[in-house]
Amino acid sequence: MPELPEVETIKRGLEPALVDARFENVVQRRPDLRFPFPENFTARLRGRRVKALSRRSKYLLANLEGEEVLVMHLGMSGRFTIESCEKPGTKPGTFAHATSANPRHDHIVFHMSHGGTVTYNDPRRFGFMLLLNEKDLPRHRMFRTLGPEPLSNAFNALTLAAKAAGKNVDLKTFLMDQRVVAGLGNIYICEALHQSGLSPRRQAACLVRKSGKPTDRAERLVHAIRDVLTKAIVAGGSSLRDYRQADGALGYFQHTFATYGRDGKNCERDNCSGTIRRIIQAGRSSFYCPRCQH
């Protein structure tokens, strides 16, 4: 499920449950997800304090006491649930059955020192967890090649155009490549392409001029990516408030899409009477309006 805005939302939601708490006990219900869990995973976490949570691309990072980082990737179907988090403003013990997810896919349970519990559930098991030294993280093969954070200054029309030069792929596939820009996925690429009026079928090279300078399309695309992500994070934040008051399940964003999943529906862009279409690119669905995206 999660793309950058969801991981950011999850990070914020988990902060009160994890930051400044210690792992009292960690229950590991299976040897692997997508990859094997780290050697002695539970023993290495036990007793350790979480200094901070952060995010890089779609990775959720827990910086631990002792200069280690717990790296968590949620794959397609990973989710976290918080239970019995006794923090100011929450009622202890009210989250007895916080999750509607099938408990047979509860693979990891973090029992924290303040009495709260954080459970990782992942039916498809495309997620994974790593335990790395802080200083090794940037050199790790999963981080080394990651492109810039789309909400940082390192991501701009200039750097995007540089990566598009000579590329013989369509824009959709280009943006799915995490080396180009980190954290985008199927949904937000479709949305950003719609907002910028660019067809997902257009070639990536349209972002760069012969001189190497970015085209106007590149400028528009960068702006749209930023805008779509920022709005989605805000929307995710609003659903967070529910989880604290309600059932403890960490909700995802409530967001309305212009294209994603709207195959056959009307394009709602002003003055556009097109119909959203679904096509397959690199084996994945793309949604776009052939009328206003070129």
Next chain:
DNA sequence: AAGAACTCCTGTTGGC
């Protein structure tokens, strides 16, 4: 060496 195809896994949905 870039780009396409295949792979991991379970759950849900829609058509017959």
Next chain:
DNA sequence: TGCCAACAGGAGTTCT
């Protein structure tokens, strides 16, 4: 109702 195919928010590995 059951059955089966298609599809799902990801990305590493293997092919051509």
